[in-house]
Amino acid sequence: MTTMLEVTGLDASYGPIQVLRGLGLRVDEGEIVVLLGANGAGKTTTIRAICQMVDNKGSVRMGGAELVGQRPEKMAALGIAHVPQGRGTFPELTVEENLQVGAYVRKDRPEIRNDIDRSYALFPRLGERRTQIAGSLSGGEQQMLAVARALMSRPKLLLLDEPSLGLAPLIIQDLFARFDELNENEGVTMFIVEQNANLALDIADRAYVLEAGQIVLSGTAAELRANDAVRRAYLGF
Amino acid sequence: MTAVLAVPGIESNFFTLTLFLQNLTNALANGAVYALMALTVVMIYKTTGHLNFAQGEMAMFGTFIVYVLTIEQDLNVWLAILLVVIASMIVGAAFERVLIQPLESRSVLAPVILTLGLFFMLNGGAATIWGTQPHTPIPAPFPGHLDDKVDIITTRLPHFFITYKAFGVWATVAVLVVLLNLMLKRTKLGLAYRAVAANAESSLIVGIPVKRMLMLGWALAAGIGSIAGAIIAQYRNVLDFNFMAAVLLFGFAAACVGGFDSIKGAVVGGLLVGLVETFTPALFTFVGSELSLVMVLLVILIVLYFRPQGLFGSKRVERV
Amino acid sequence: MRSLPLVIERRSTAHRSLQLLGVLVAFAFYLYVVGVVENFSAIRWAVAVTLAVAILGLNIVTGYSGQISIGHSAFFGIGAYTTMILIADHGWPFLLTLPVAGALGFVVGAVIGVPALRIRGLYLSLITLGLALAFPAIVKSDNFFGINFSSLTGGSNGKVISSGDVTVKSGFHWNPPSWAPDGWTTNDWVFTTVFAIAIVLFALSSNLVRSRVGRGLVAMRDNEIGAAVSGVYPAQYKVLAFATSAFVTAIGGGCFALASTTIGPDTFGLQRSIEFIAGLVIGGVATILGPAIGGGLGEWLPYWAYEVDWPLLGKLEGPQSGILYGLILVVIIFFMPGGIVYGLRQLRSKFIVFVPRLPVPQDISAVGAAARAAAAGEPRPDSIDPVSPPPDDATASVQ
Numbered sequence: 001m002t003t004m005l006e007v008t009g010l011d012a013s014y015g016p017i018q019v020l021r022g023l024g025l026r027v028d029e030g031e032i033v034v035l036l037g038a039n040g041a042g043k044t045t046t047i048r049a050i051c052q053m054v055d056n057k058g059s060v061r062m063g064g065a066e067l068v069g070q071r072p073e074k075m076a077a078l079g080i081a082h083v084p085q086g087r088g089t090f091p092e093l094t095v096e097e098n099l100q101v102g103a104y105v106r107k108d109r110p111e112i113r114n115d116i117d118r119s120y121a122l123f124p125r126l127g128e129r130r131t132q133i134a135g136s137l138s139g140g141e142q143q144m145l146a147v148a149r150a151l152m153s154r155p156k157l158l159l160l161d162e163p164s165l166g167l168a169p170l171i172i173q174d175l176f177a178r179f180d181e182l183n184e185n186e187g188v189t190m191f192i193v194e195q196n197a198n199l200a201l202d203i204a205d206r207a208y209v210l211e212a213g214q215i216v217l218s219g220t221a222a223e224l225r226a227n228d229a230v231r232r233a234y235l236g237f
Numbered sequence: 238m239t240a241v242l243a244v245p246g247i248e249s250n251f252f253t254l255t256l257f258l259q260n261l262t263n264a265l266a267n268g269a270v271y272a273l274m275a276l277t278v279v280m281i282y283k284t285t286g287h288l289n290f291a292q293g294e295m296a297m298f299g300t301f302i303v304y305v306l307t308i309e310q311d312l313n314v315w316l317a318i319l320l321v322v323i324a325s326m327i328v329g330a331a332f333e334r335v336l337i338q339p340l341e342s343r344s345v346l347a348p349v350i351l352t353l354g355l356f357f358m359l360n361g362g363a364a365t366i367w368g369t370q371p372h373t374p375i376p377a378p379f380p381g382h383l384d385d386k387v388d389i390i391t392t393r394l395p396h397f398f399i400t401y402k403a404f405g406v407w408a409t410v411a412v413l414v415v416l417l418n419l420m421l422k423r424t425k426l427g428l429a430y431r432a433v434a435a436n437a438e439s440s441l442i443v444g445i446p447v448k449r450m451l452m453l454g455w456a457l458a459a460g461i462g463s464i465a466g467a468i469i470a471q472y473r474n475v476l477d478f479n480f481m482a483a484v485l486l487f488g489f490a491a492a493c494v495g496g497f498d499s500i501k502g503a504v505v506g507g508l509l510v511g512l513v514e515t516f517t518p519a520l521f522t523f524v525g526s527e528l529s530l531v532m533v534l535l536v537i538l539i540v541l542y543f544r545p546q547g548l549f550g551s552k553r554v555e556r557v
Numbered sequence: 558m559r560s561l562p563l564v565i566e567r568r569s570t571a572h573r574s575l576q577l578l579g580v581l582v583a584f585a586f587y588l589y590v591v592g593v594v595e596n597f598s599a600i601r602w603a604v605a606v607t608l609a610v611a612i613l614g615l616n617i618v619t620g621y622s623g624q625i626s627i628g629h630s631a632f633f634g635i636g637a638y639t640t641m642i643l644i645a646d647h648g649w650p651f652l653l654t655l656p657v658a659g660a661l662g663f664v665v666g667a668v669i670g671v672p673a674l675r676i677r678g679l680y681l682s683l684i685t686l687g688l689a690l691a692f693p694a695i696v697k698s699d700n701f702f703g704i705n706f707s708s709l710t711g712g713s714n715g716k717v718i719s720s721g722d723v724t725v726k727s728g729f730h731w732n733p734p735s736w737a738p739d740g741w742t743t744n745d746w747v748f749t750t751v752f753a754i755a756i757v758l759f760a761l762s763s764n765l766v767r768s769r770v771g772r773g774l775v776a777m778r779d780n781e782i783g784a785a786v787s788g789v790y791p792a793q794y795k796v797l798a799f800a801t802s803a804f805v806t807a808i809g810g811g812c813f814a815l816a817s818t819t820i821g822p823d824t825f826g827l828q829r830s831i832e833f834i835a836g837l838v839i840g841g842v843a844t845i846l847g848p849a850i851g852g853g854l855g856e857w858l859p860y861w862a863y864e865v866d867w868p869l870l871g872k873l874e875g876p877q878s879g880i881l882y883g884l885i886l887v888v889i890i891f892f893m894p895g896g897i898v899y900g901l902r903q904l905r906s907k908f909i910v911f912v913p914r915l916p917v918p919q920d921i922s923a924v925g926a927a928a929r930a931a932a933a934g935e936p937r938p939d940s941i942d943p944v945s946p947p948p949d950d951a952t953a954s955v956q
Contacts, residue, residue, distance in 0.1 A: 051442065076444030088442065090435035092551065093428075101432045104425075105444040153443070288679065336887075340894050346625070346838045347894035353831060354886030361879025369876065478876070486686075493683045528694050534687030538672060541684070545675045 001028040004157055004189055005050070010058035012042075012049040012213075019045045020213045022058070027157065027191050032183050034200040034221070035193045036234055037210035043193040044085055046210065047161045051075050051082050063156065076105045079156035085165060087146045091135030095126055098134050098145055102152030112152070119148040122178070140171035147175075151182075157189050158182075164196040172196065176203055197234035201225055209234075251520050255390050255397040260519050261512075266403040266472060267487075268511020269410040273465035274488025275495060275503035276417070277458035282497045283434040284454040285333070285341070290352040293485030294359035295459055296466035297478065299325045300376075301367055303467050304476060307376040314376045318467050322460045329459025330452040337455075338448065363478040371477040375470050379405030402472050409468055413461060414504060421500075430454070434498065486530060487514065494537045496550020505548060509536075562910045572911065587752055591745045600816060601856055603748040606755045607813040609852025612837050613755075613762055614806030619834070620843035621766065621774045622798040624673060624681055627830045628688030632662045632803040634696070634825030636810025641820060642709065651731065651815055655754070658811035659804045666803025670796035689830040696822040731815065751812040758805060763845050765801075774798055775843075832859075839889050841898025850897050858885060 005027040012020035019042045027033045037043045049056040052072045060067040062078055075082070081102075082088075090098050099119055103112045120127030123144045129137060134145060143163060150158055160179075164172040180203040182188045194200040201207060201221045209217035209230060217230065224230050250256055277292050289295075299321045306317035332355070340347040379385075380401045387404075390397040421427035433440045433450040440447050469484060470476045491510040495502025510533050517532040540548065565571045590602045615629045636658035643649040643657065669688065673681055695706055731750070732743055765771045773794055814820055836851025862882040893900040 053438070053441070072441045073444055073446055076442065082442045084439065084442065088436060088439040090432050090439060092435040093431060097428060097431075101428060101440075101443055101445075104429065104432075149443075282679075336891070340891065344838075344842075344894040344896075346619075346834075346842060347890050349625075350835055350838045350886055350890045353835060354883040354890065357879045357883025357886065359883075361876045361881075361883065364876030365880065486690075489683055489686075493680055497679055528691075528698070531687060531691040531694055534684065534690070538684055538687070541676045541680055542672060545677065545680065547680065 001030065003027070004029045004063060005191065006059070006061045007050065008059045008061075010046075010049055010056060010060065012045050012054050012056040014045075014054065018213070019054075020049060020056075023210075023213070023215060025208050025215060025218070027189060029189055030183070030187055031205045032179070032190045032192065032203055034197075034204040034207040035191070035210055036195075036197050036200065036207060036224075036230070037193075038233075039195070041210045042213045043195075043210055044161055045213075047082065047084075047159050047191075047193055050159065051080065076153050076155075079153075080159065081150035081153050081155035081157070082159045083146045083150045083161060083163065085161040087139075087142045089134040089137075089142050089145050089149070091133070093134055094131050095134055095137070095145060096130045098149050099152050102149035105153055115152055115154070119151065123148055139166050140168065140175070143167060143171075143175060147178075151188070155188070157191065160190065160192045162193055162195060164194060164199065172199060176200070179203055197230070201235075248520060255393060255395050258390070258397045259395070260515050262397075262399050262403055264511045264515035265508060266406050266511070267514065268491075268508035269406050270465055270469045270472065270484065270507070271487045271491045271510050272410055272504045272507025273413065273461055273468075274484055275491035275507045276413070276500065277462045277465070278488055278492040279495075279498060279500055279503045280458040280461065281454045282492070284430065284437075285337070285451050287337075287341075287348045288352070288489070289455070289458065290349065290485075291355035291359055292352075292458060292462050293481035293488075294356050294363070295325060295329070296462035296485075297481040298359050298363055299459075299463035300466035300470050300476065300481075301363055301372075303376050303463075304372060308374060314378050314467075317376065318378060318464065321467075322463050325459040325463045326456040329455040329457075333452045333455035334448070338451070360478060360482075367478065369478060371475055373476075375474060375476045376467060377471050378409075378467055379471065381471055406468050406472055409464065410504075413464065414500070417457075417461075417500065426453070483530070487511075487533065490530070490533050490537055492547075494540050494547055496547030498551055499547070499549035502547055502549030562906060562908055564910050564912055566914050567911055568914050575909075583756070587749075590748055590752075591741070596742050596744050599742075599744040599748050601860070603744070603751050603816040604813065605853045605856035606748070606751045607809050607816055607852070608832075608836065608855040609849045610751075610755050610758055610809030610812060611806045612833050612840070612848035612851040612855070613758060614802045614804070614809060615833050615837055616843065616848050617762070617765075617774070617802035617805065618798050619837060620847070621771065622795065624795070624798070625678075625834070626685040626799075626802070627682055627827070627834060628669070628685030628692075629802070629806050629833050630825045630827070630829035631688045631692035632666060632806040633810040633813065633829065633833075634692050634820075634822070635662050635665060635803075636807030637814040637820050637825065638696070638810075639807070640811035640814040644814075651750075655808050655811045659808045662803040662805075662807025662810070663800045667796055667800040669803070670799030673795050673799060674792050686827070686830075689827045693822040693826040696825075747816055751816060754808070754812055758808065759845060759849070762805070766845070770794075770797075835886060837896075839886070839893075839896055841896030844896070844898040847896055847898045858882060861885070 003026050005025075007026065008024045010020055010023040011018060012023075023046060025033070025035070035043055035046060045054055048054045050060050050067065052067060052070055052075065056068060058068060062080065065078060067075070067078070070078075090101060093101065096116065099116045100112070103115065106112055120130065125141055126145055126148060129141070134142065137145060147158075147160075147163070163175060163179075167175070176199045179190060179192070183190055183203070192200055192204070201224060204221040206220050207218070207224045208215050209224070217224065217227065219227075225235070274292070274296075277296075278288060281287070281289050281292075302321050302324075303314070303317045306312040306320065307314045336351055336355075337348050340351060385401040386398040387401075388396060388398045419427075421431055429440070429445045430450050430453055432443070432445055433447050437447055440450070465484075466481060470480065473480070487510050488507070491506035492503055493506070494509055495504070495506025513533045513536050514529045518529055544550075565575070590599055594602065611629065611633045614632065615626060618624050618626050639658040639661050640651070640654040643654040644651060669685070672684065676684060698706055731747055766775075810825075817824075832855045833851070836855045837847060838851075839854060840849065840851030841847030859882065862878040862885070889897070
């Protein structure tokens with residue numbers, strides 16, 4: 001299995017406050033890797049640092065290319081799609097326009113059209129609302145839109161920041177089921193940052209645990225499920 | 238029919254039909270120009286979140302260059318306008334990149350002071366280069382002679398007519414608004430621009446060069462401003478180094494009532510401001526025309542009380 | 558040789574000594590203006606001080622509360638005209654007019670503050686701009702909703718009192734008192750008066766900023782929802798902020814009337830408001846010294862632009878001075894976007910750094926040691942009562 005994303009010795013800070021210290025992780029092609037951690041551990045910062053949206057030092061290699069030092073708008077062209085915390089939809093644009101924008105870095109118009117139609121097939125609710133303003137969609141629909149938008153760039157790596165946040169339990173289940181499908185059927189490599197450890201570990205291949213800006217545990221999903229500390233802290237039993 | 242109304246505080250001749258229509262025409266023509274200035278405000282505000290107080294002076298400077306090209310160099314007036322529009326778009330984009338971008342991250346109020354400084358520099362610069370006296374003849378994008386008009390009511394005094402100039406102003410604004418809308422709604426560039434206005438961070442994520450969209454806002458504003466300057470110089474028959482200052486103020490007022498991030502709002506706001514400006518002194522005896530801007534702002538205060546985001550603005554939290 | 562930067566704890570003796578030094582510098586400045594500076598310029602410094610007070614007021618609403626006001630020239634004017642009218646037409650003593658001027662400013666500020674509750678940011682700035690434009694027009698008008706303002710205010714001709722030898726019908730003069738040093742002129746005494754008033758207001762302002770109210774304002778500026786959740790009610794604070802800021806600026810206006818002796822409506826229009834904002838931002842928003850610098854700039858910047866005989870360029874002709882004025886604004890703000898005070902702070906932080914005084918940390922290990930010792934049945938380390946039996950295991954499990 002080829003390594004797609006390799007992070008070594010990553011330090012990240014907001015101004016004078018350092019959040020990540022010497023973080024290291026990797027994501028292999030075709031995997032779903034999950035990052036667990038409590039509030040404030042630095043999970044969102046990790047994703048943002050990978051995407052160069054936060055001051056960072058160290059090494060983040062994506063398929064051989066070094067990301068550290070590059071500008072954030074270059075990430076899409078390098079095959080990274082990021083679904084930020086809080087969805088990050090474009091509220092004043094329509095559903096269809098949100099999807100079009102997702103394909104900004106692509107130039108193959110007919111294929112883009114096909115992909116938009118496939119998004120509607122994957123997420124019929126979006127198809128029903130294609131001319132609606134994204135800001136008027138419900139939380140779950142916006143999350144689907146955000147994921148569909150991210151997929152429009154045909155990414156090599158999909159980064160998801162707390163996709164379950166603010167959503168009803170049934171919707172979250174449905175969402176994670178789709179993540180699993182996307183990974184199985186389309187082979188989309190995913191890196192998911194989550195607080196909802198149960199569902200995340202269900203679909204993950206491997207996982208890491210982040211505490212106070214450092215990785216304290218890593219292993220396969222099964223290993224982490226069996227780990228006592230993880231069970232007590234994140235799985236609730 | 239001459240209406241005689243002896244209501245205290247109301248001008249009795251206001252309701253004379255031809256006078257009313259003349260006022261209406263004037264109001265809507267001025268309003269159309271205010272709409273253009275409001276558009277410049279919106280184009281910059283939507284993506285950058287700040288105002289350009291030097292916009293009027295940039296337009297004024299551009300109009301002077303049109304004057305030089307047309308009157309002194311004998312170039313066709315529309316060709317001159319086209320050249321100035323292109324040049325001002327480049328200059329506008331450059332200003333944003335070189336002067337504003339370095340400041341934005343460091344202070345919210347600094348861009349305000351910078352554009353104010355630019356205001357004084359451009360104003361003083363124009364006065365130094367071209368003097369303080371009004372310039373004639375004024376470049377004429379539209380036929381502007383005394384008889385270039387459409388007579389509508391000639392059976393009573395005063396006559397009511399609409400000048401070709403006025404039609405020209407309305408046509409220009411209509412064309413510009415349509416073109417702008419087409420660009421924003423139908424092109425990839427326009428989509429990218431609107432995306433940055435909607436969510437700058439997600440735009441980065443998707444690969445849009447956000448900084449270039451900020452420059453685009455300034456470029457569009459500068460281009461529209463130059464056109465506005467040229468047509469209002471002819472419409473009001475004045476070209477001197479101060480002629481755009483009040484126009485910009487009315488433009489801000491129009492953007493305020495329409496909503497700072499709405500193009501539709503800019504147009505409606507502009508027309509509304511034009512109407513209030515002309516009709517309040519015409520209607521009320523106790524309001525002189527020097528108080529017209531104050532009246533406009535009073536009306537805006539009332540509008541904002543019921544809709545704090547302006548008539549068509551979005552409800553999101555303002556960036557200062 | 559101690560290494561830089563020096564770390565000084567707030568409220569320590571070192572800190573207090575530096576503050577005292579600051580006070581001495583201010584005093585030295587005062588003596589300089591009164592003693593050394595030529596008589597005519599002393600009055601310019603007085604005007605600069607009144608502008609500084611006006612900007613101090615603006616700082617409350619723009620710097621600390623984050624609501625940009627382009628209308629403070631109106632409050633300045635309200636204060637100035639109030640003082641003028643009371644002195645010239647009614648013979649009031651100067652100092653008594655100040656509370657009235659301030660109160661009037663406070664009321665108008667509160668009235669403006671109420672719509673401010675619903676209107677935010679840019680929209681509010683434009684409404685305040687309306688205030689700046691409305692004020693001169695109203696002052697000049699003889700028929701604004703029925704009131705003849707110009708007869709009260711002198712209209713476009715302005716109003717005059719005098720602090721010199723020429724007296725007006727009320728016999729007003731502001732000569733130095735008998736106990737003042739010889740050689741002090743009226744101008745020196747005017748400067749002394751306004752300087753003293755300014756010092757008082759700056760000191761009160763400084764206290765306000767550090768107080769609960771001040772922190773509430775900053776909280777409101779930075780995060781309105783968070784502030785509301787913490788019990789800082791934006792509605793009350795916004796109105797209070799506006800009213801207080803108008804109060805201070807109006808007092809500045811009253812002092813301005815004393816210093817300039819003649820006032821006209823156009824001094825209090827949009828241009829003045831812009832000078833205030835420019836002065837505040839260039840001086841340093843949300844600082845105490847910023848308004849002082851801003852006031853100085855407000856007086857001296859136009860002077861440099863319009864009146865100075867420059868070595869190479871000579872005296873600048875009308876419009877050229879506008880270019881210089883604008884250029885100075887652009888250059889200063891480009892190199893110090895946070896204002897001059899922030900620039901100076903950066904410089905200062907290379908030499909001195911102030912740290913807050915922290916509470917003495919608890920010795921946690923001692924608590925832990927005590928608990929562990931108790932669990933093991935040993936007497937507690939600094940037990941007061943050696944005779945009492947060790948506590949049982951239940952209490953010893955406390956971490």
